[in-house]
Amino acid sequence: MKIALTSVASILFVFATTTVDAQSESWLSRLWNRGPGRYERMHESVLKAFRPVSEQVSHCTAEIRTSDDKAVIALGTIVDADGLIVTKSSQLPKEKSFECRLKNGKEYAAEVLRRDTIHDLALIKIAATGLTPIEWNVDESPAVGSWVMSCYTGDLPLAVGVVSVDSRKVGPNRAFLGIRHSGANYKIDEVIANSAAEAAGIKVGDQLKIVNGRALDDPDDLTVVLSVLQPGAVAKIQLERDGESILVEATLKEREPERARGRRGSFFSRRLEGDLSTRRTSFPTVLQHDTVLLPSFCGGPLIDLDGKAVGINIARAGRVNSYAVPAPTVLDFVADSDPVDLASTSTGLGAARIGKLERDLAGITETVTLMRRLIALEDQITRLEAELVAARGEETETITRSLAEARKTAEKVRTSLDR
Numbered sequence: 387m388k389i390a391l392t393s394v395a396s397i398l399f400v401f402a403t404t405t406v407d408a409q410s411e412s413w414l415s416r417l418w419n420r421g422p423g424r425y426e427r428m429h430e431s432v433l434k435a436f437r438p439v440s441e442q443v444s445h446c447t448a449e450i451r452t453s454d455d456k457a458v459i460a461l462g463t464i465v466d467a468d469g470l471i472v473t474k475s476s477q478l479p480k481e482k483s484f485e486c487r488l489k490n491g492k493e494y495a496a497e498v499l500r501r502d503t504i505h506d507l508a509l510i511k512i513a514a515t516g517l518t519p520i521e522w523n524v525d526e527s528p529a530v531g532s533w534v535m536s537c538y539t540g541d542l543p544l545a546v547g548v549v550s551v552d553s554r555k556v557g558p559n560r561a562f563l564g565i566r567h568s569g570a571n572y573k574i575d576e577v578i579a580n581s582a583a584e585a586a587g588i589k590v591g592d593q594l595k596i597v598n599g600r601a602l603d604d605p606d607d608l609t610v611v612l613s614v615l616q617p618g619a620v621a622k623i624q625l626e627r628d629g630e631s632i633l634v635e636a637t638l639k640e641r642e643p644e645r646a647r648g649r650r651g652s653f654f655s656r657r658l659e660g661d662l663s664t665r666r667t668s669f670p671t672v673l674q675h676d677t678v679l680l681p682s683f684c685g686g687p688l689i690d691l692d693g694k695a696v697g698i699n700i701a702r703a704g705r706v707n708s709y710a711v712p713a714p715t716v717l718d719f720v721a722d723s724d725p726v727d728l729a730s731t732s733t734g735l736g737a738a739r740i741g742k743l744e745r746d747l748a749g750i751t752e753t754v755t756l757m758r759r760l761i762a763l764e765d766q767i768t769r770l771e772a773e774l775v776a777a778r779g780e781e782t783e784t785i786t787r788s789l790a791e792a793r794k795t796a797e798k799v800r801t802s803l804d805r
Contacts (some may be wrong), residue, residue, distance in 0.1 A: 461686030473685035547677035561638035
């Protein structure tokens, strides 16, 4: 039996590390696409265990769809009873109209009120009242290993998992256009498959002239323009083709590793990774968890076992790496978005604003306390320096130690203030 299992493993390894032809890929696809096992956490029987919580939360969510073909492009989280919804900004179409479909099946046209490009959040509005806003957990960030679930308008959760890493910053990844060109004249030698350039209709032989208002005169000009853009940003490109000036728009993507762009292992790369979010880097702070999401599932709430949102799902970054913007950050964004009477509601925007004011006040109080401490330390340092000048013998050593300690403490306080 051990020999037989080893042989099977060897065969699968060969398939995984060599080029897979169409017939083999079809066979392996059927093997790979088996449903989750009975005791795996994506199996319906396991998801049902979370239904008492997820069913209640489903009334606080929405599906965001394109108005023409009704394709789901994102999820939304209801934050106010009067039709305010938070979602993932870069999933929303720039030109096309879109709408929201609620748990009850009603559909509403939606408009964008505000975007936050730093956290990739958008606040949208629908003409509905009496909605059920999400409840938030802002008291404490969930610990590593805590159970969480990603919810939508269905009764069962989309997925369940655990928090895998403490809240952290996700660094930037430069936006990628997907061309190779000849020196300073920016004549295109190659358009990389599945790139932003290919999607925008850029062709071999085209000559780039201007990108986002900057003329491309020097070899580094394009690099300079792209260096300040994030994946998901739109680059307006003026190019020349057969003597004709053409304007195109390219939605920039994240650079893929060379191995992911090649043929070798491409089947297994696709099966393991799946679709990743176009914007999945450069976040000031995220909760990382291992629930598996499609990019179109982002914008919905990440829920703890008490049915409260600990964040908004914002990106699928890897096979089992998903990111959520923490609840306090989302609430700060919502609270700054629209002037609403604080007394008008005890939930939604009203509660968000009160919570933000309380956090701001706590921050101000802490700052004032630190400043007072620093002033006292600086006075102490000045006094000790004067005493040191007049000191003699053992007294000098004592004052020197006290002065060093005061300076060290003052530096720590300055560091805290700088944060």
